[in-house]
Amino acid sequence: MTPEALTPERILEATEEVLRRHGPAKATVVDVARVLGVSHGSVYRHFRTKAALREAVTERWLGRTEAALAKITADAGEPAPTKLxxxxxxxxxxKRHKAGDDxxxxxxxxxxxGESSGVVERHLTELVGQVRQIIEQGSRDGVFTVGDPEAAAQAVFSATARFHxxxxxxxxxRPTIEAEFSAVSGLLMRGLRAP
Amino acid sequence: MTPEALTPERILEATEEVLRRHGPAKATVVDVARVLGVSHGSVYRHFRTKAALREAVTERWLGRTEAALAKITADAGEPAPTKLxxxxxxxxxxKRHKAGDDxxxxxxxxxxxGESSGVVERHLTELVGQVRQIIEQGSRDGVFTVGDPEAAAQAVFSATARFHxxxxxxxxxRPTIEAEFSAVSGLLMRGLRAP
Structure with a gap:
């Protein structure tokens, strides 16, 4: 690969591939460079340390879920309760697909x-922020009665931890997990809608 | 100690002491016998294997919390919402005291x-059963509107996992944990009371 063709995205794809193959303990920047057919110096030009590269690939992995959920959050046509x-x-x-498929x-x-607490913290803040937006929409529309949308969003997120x-x-x-999810989410919806 | 004075409860107390001192990897039945001043054969007369002894001491530990909660559950004078x-x-x-004090x-x-999945399963069934009794009380008294008390009890238990x-x-x-607990428990109470 020529240095011009070497984008951060290509490096992150290769990093994921190397992590999948060697596991987190053994994967090295040299492995990533080898997959791409470049020197490890070329990789370091984009990610200054191995830790930075690992953080970026984790952020990308979490970012995919965030992006899919952001689409739902932004959909102006869906009422807040069904949207949530x-x-x-x-x-x-x-989460279940990520865990089960690979x-x-x-x-x-x-x-x-476990290594990148900052990345995880940012991810959780992003997700709770999306829940908050949906709850605020529901409050504006008069279908949710919530005093503190931020606290309510954190409560909903924390109460569904078993499912994410x-x-x-x-x-x-477990075969009963879907029914358990419905029971929890139903109870929370009733709590948000209560007069 | 004479063999007559050697009760299961004394053995379990000594076992907890030995576990506290040596940790789960190193604690042995011989250590327990030494603390009690008896032969390890005397201990095995009450608990047939080391695994059985470890299970019994775990059950006793969990049982203390179950007993304290059972008192609350059985209190006929307290209305279901405040009781829950x-x-x-x-x-x-x-749980917080157990984690923080020792x-x-x-x-x-x-x-x-992690070793005694059967004991844990039984403990969780007992706790969910108590929540179910409180929810049933609230349904009888007309303050909770719940179609399936067992499912609702499991939902309440699962939604509060972060706190147990x-x-x-x-x-x-964390300094914010009390506020988070109040937000989750408040939301669940509203859900159970909803018309």
Missing amino acids: EHWLTELFEA PELFATYTVLL DPGYAPDWR | EHWLTELFEA PELFATYTVLL DPGYAPDWR
Whole structure:
């Protein structure tokens, strides 16, 4: 690959590939450079340290979920209560697919999440912010009665942890998990709508 | 100690002491016998294997919280909504104290919980059963409107996981945790009371 063709996105794709193949303990910048057919110096021109590269690939992984959820959040046509249920379902689905379809990569990212507390913090702030926007929409439209939208958003996010926190990933294969999700999300919706 | 004085309860007390001192990896039945001044054969007469002893001490540890909560559950004088908030607060307090007051012992029991999935399962069933009783009381009294009390009890328990699942113990020292607990429990109460 010529240096001109070497974009950050190409490097991050290759990094994910290397992480999937070697695991987080063994993956090196030299492996990434080899996959791309460039020197490791070329990689370091885009990401100054190995830690920066790992953080960027983790951010990209989390960013995909954020982007899919942001689309739901921004949809002006959907009323807040169905939108919030839709949003929570989508978050659960996204996490569950990541965990189920590619368990090695999921385990790898779980290790990386432990390394990059700043990235995780930013991700959680972004997601709670989206929930807050939906709750604010519902308050404006008079379907939600919520005194403090930020506190309510954090409460909804925390109350659904079982369905998005990677620590609960083993539970996501249980046959009863869908019914449990519906019961929790239904109860929260009733709480937000209460007079 | 004479063999007559050696009760299961004395053995479990000594086991907890040994676990606290040596940690779960190093604690042995011989250590327990030494603390009690008896032969290890005497201990095995009450608990047939080391695994059975570890399970029993874990059950006893969890049982203390169950007993304190059962008292709240059984109190005929308290209306269901305040009782449920009281119950959830007490559960959070109990777990938080166990984690904060004696972190080594808490870490030890967290390891033991991982070994005894049957004991944990039974503990969770007991706690969800208590929540169900409170919800049923509230339904009878017309203050809760809940179609399926078992599903609602599981939903309440799962939605408050952040405040009782030992995996979240590091979060329990955050200054905002009390406000977060109030927001979640308030939202759930509103959901249960909704018309």
